[in-house]
Every structure is written in C-alpha cells, then in structure tokens.
Amino acid sequence: MTVQRKTRGRTLPLHLLLIGVGALMGIPLLYAVISGFKSTDQLSRNPIGLPDPWVTGNYTDILASGDFWRMVGNSTLIAVATTVLVVAASALAAFSFARFAFRGREVLFTLFTMGLMFPFAVAALPLFLLLRSMDLLDNPLGVILPQAAFGLPMTIIILRGFFRQIPGELEEAATLDGCGPLGFFWRVLLPMARPALGTVSVLAVVTSWNNFFLPLLVFNEPTWWTIPIGVQQFQGQYSQDVARVFAYLVLAMVPALAFYSVAERQLVGGLTAGATKG
C-alpha cells in the first residue's frame, strides 16, 4: 500500500518529464508535416500557427512527379537485393561457423567480427576506385554488393548465435534420415531460424534504405538516386521554396516510419542482439 502511494505521488514529475522530452522529439516532425501544408509565402508570414488555408499542392505535386516514385523504387530494389544477398551469404557462413569444427574457424570468425569495428568511411575511397575500375559506377550493383559486404559481420554474428541454439539431436535425426549438411541447412535449420532471419532482414533493409555515403559516391546520374540522395538534391534545387522541401521530407520519411511501425520488434530486437553479441 505505502509503496503504491509513493509511486503514485512520484509519477507527476515523471509525466511532465516524459511529455517535455516527447515534445522535443515530436515537434520537429510535426512542424515539418504542418509546414508542408503551407505555401512558402504563408510559412514566412505565419511560421508557427496552423496553415490557413491548408495547401495540399506541395504534397500532391511531389506525389504526382515520376522522380519521387522512381527514387522510392530504386531504394526498394536496392534494399531488397542487398538484403537477399547479405542474408543468403551470411546464413551459409553462420551455419558453417555454428555447426562445424574446422581448422581456421576462429581466425575466420575473428576476421569477420573485426569488420564490425571499422568505419565504412575507411574503405570508402579505395572502394570507390575499385568500383570505378569494375565499371560499377552508376550501376545499382555498385551499391548493392558493398552494402551486402559491409552487412556481413553483424548478420553472421546474429545468425551464428541463433544457429548454435538449435539442439544437436535434430541434426543427428536429420542425418539418420539421410540428410547431408546442405539438406539439414535447407530443410531444418532455415525454417526453424525464420524469426532470426526476419530480424537480420529488417536490419539490412533499414540500413540499406538509409544509406547515404555509398549512393552519394556511386550514383552521379539521377537515374539510380535513392531517397536520401534525392532529399539532399531536392533541398539544393528548391532552397527558396522551403514549404515544398518540408513536404518532400515528410514524404521521404513515411516509408521508413511505416516500416518501423510494422517491424518494430524485429528492428529493436536485432539492434539489441547485434550490439550485445558483437
């Protein structure tokens, strides 16, 4: 009883704190949404209040333009291809790390985990030169392949941890039933690992979707621009039309936020597992 009364008395400052922080977090986003409904003229006259009248032209113009949808398509294609590649390669490697004892295993695993510690920026310049010599600039593969490569360490670590939890008896049973290693991997391990595969896939999609540095290096031509590049370019192009940039920002946020609201559990679980396992 006393404990309960005490906690109730303490919750008011707690609520105030949370509301305050919530406002600081939410207001920039809300401000962008509302500003998108103003004309730039209106925005400079009435920067804080509600729009009067509500202008929908900024949003509809962008949604009606092929450019925006092309970038959504590019970002999606690149994210999906990266994810398929990194999860497939990592699952095979993690399987071998988790279920085989072989000479050189620890060295190899350490090599991959070292990849976690190194900033992408270290490799950016020579990677660019390499991609140029392989003729992969202005080519989606020039972003997909390196993204998959840099995603390997985290994905392998998470999947290896999961694969190791699967009991050895299952493997013996599968072997008795005539399954080779590949059969066991494909027919038993992967179906069982679906939650873990979901987690690493969500991580890979979000990382790819938000990647800025690599597409910035690889894509000179607008053909393959992804959303983050598009946002930056749009701001440069319409720097005088502030309201329109706000509308563009909001539309660019929607896919990521929608994806987050659907896959929150996998995303947070994956980040936490990745951080604590790494």
Added chain:
Amino acid sequence: MTSTFLPEKRTGPDTDLPPPAADAARGRARRRAMNWLTAVSFQVPALVLFGVLVLLPIMFALYAAFFRWGGFGMPEDYIGVENFTRLFDDPVFIGDLWRCLLLVLLSLALQLPFALAMAVALNQKVRGRAVYRMLFFAPYVLSEAITGVLFAMIFAPGEGLADHVLDGIGLEGLGGEWFADPDMVMATLFLVMTWKYFGFHMMLYLAGLQSIPKELHEAALIDGAGPWQRFRNVTLPLLAPTLRISVFLSVIGAIQLFDLVWVVTAGGPDHHSETMAVTMFQFGFKRYQVGYASAISVVMFGISLVFALAYQRFVLRRDLEGATTTMRGGKQ
C-alpha cells in the same frame, strides 16, 4: 551443442597401427579433409564478398597512403610518410581530432546519461510508455540525410522554427546563427545527434534493464535501500555490460561521423564542424589528392583499431559470453 558434422576424435598415432587400422585412419583423414572442404565451401560466398569489397579496399588504402597520387592509373610517385607528416601539420585535421574528442566527451557526459535516465523512466509502469518508447526511437530509423535537411531548416538563422520558438518565449538572446556560427555549430550538431541517436542507446538500456531480475530490486527494497541506492548498487552494476557496449558504439560512431555533417554544413563554416571523414571526402573526391585522402583513411583505421583493441582488452574483457544482456530469450 554436439554436432554430427564434427570430426571424430582420433584414437592414436597412425603409424603404430596394424594395416586394417591404418586403412581406417586414412579413411578418417579423408573424411576430415572432406569435412573441412564442406565447412569452408559454405564460407565462400561471404568470404569473397568480404575479401574483395571490405578487406581489399582497406589494404589498398594502406598502400596508397604512401604515394602522391591523383587517383588515376596506379600510384607510382612514392613519397614515404610525407602524407602523414603533412596530415599532422594540417590544422584542419588536428581540429578534426579535437572535434571527434569533443563529441565523444559530450556523448559520454550528456547523451548517454540522458538516454539512461529515459530508459529508467520508461522501465516503470507509466501511462503511454509504449508510445514514448516508439517516439524516442523513431528518429533512429530516419536517414541521416533526412534528419540533416530537417534540422538545417529548423535551425535556419532568423527564419527557422528554433529562432521563432525562442522569440516566442522571450529568449531572443539564445537564438542565433546556429549552424552558420563557428562557435555554435558543434553544439547545434550535438543537439541534433542527441535527437537522432539517444533513442538507440535508450533501447539498449531498456533491454538491459528488463533482464535484471525483479527479486534483486525487491530484496534491496526490503533492506531499506532508497531509489538512488537501488539505482547505484543494483541497476548500474548489472547494466554495466550494456553501458560498455553503448559507449563503444558511441565512440565508433563519432570517429566515422559523415552523413549528418555533410548534409548540414559540409564541414563549415570554415572547417568548424569538419570531421575526419569529411576531410577525407574533400581531398579524395573534390580535390583528387587520393594519396593524401588515403592517409586520412589509414589514420581513421588506426584510431578505430587501437581503440577497439584497447577497449576489448581493458573494458570488455569482463563481459564474456552469458554476461551480456540480450532480448533473445524473450524473442525467439
């Protein structure tokens, strides 16, 4: 954890065995070789990707850093360590190092404690905590490019939301040029970084907090420990592994900071927000001094390596398997 694909234990030296046993030993050796081949063949796709696109570029940067080179053809003009001596004479690069250190210190002193406070607040049964948790973490899933453009506009001198709000509550004096002011740019940048990243650390801490057994808190309560004592003597020690990881990620993040800075200020005004990665980008991609830019990459690599190894050796060594907190148990 037993596996049928593990090689069988060898019983003794092959040479002393009678012929049938020697045959069997040869068979075993062949099977071991096959086993090795099978295991390694599963590694091939990952190894090729990683080797060609991660290791090779890093090694090439190590090589190119010793040349004066514009980035075309192969590097030929070997100049020894000149790029490095020039680097450490360059006030901009020295400034990069100081700014990196500043961001690390600010994160440790303000951002991470703030994230911890929020995690502790949201670990209680408080109304709307799922909404707060989602809201605080949401910026983390936005691209740095989007965040950068958003805040460049919010902190636009004189016309952005920040200045209007400060005007509105009678604090005109606090507003200013924000990203355009050499003295304010780092503080403003740090504000934006906190907005974007504290939610991630908060989520890590929340996962850690949830794995602390309730009984420990109850026991401390019965022993008469106040809230601060419980936090200090129960929560903090049990959260230590998570805190150490979060510090590590924060430092690595500061070393490689690029996207946000590039979008918002491109390092300006007059290099006052430049980071190592931005300097590298400027020289490598804008001025075509690829050898010199490679030297910057190498120094970044060296700093990350030394930091990572030292951190593993002296800080993380206490957290062997099982000591770290995870959400896995609940999830899978």
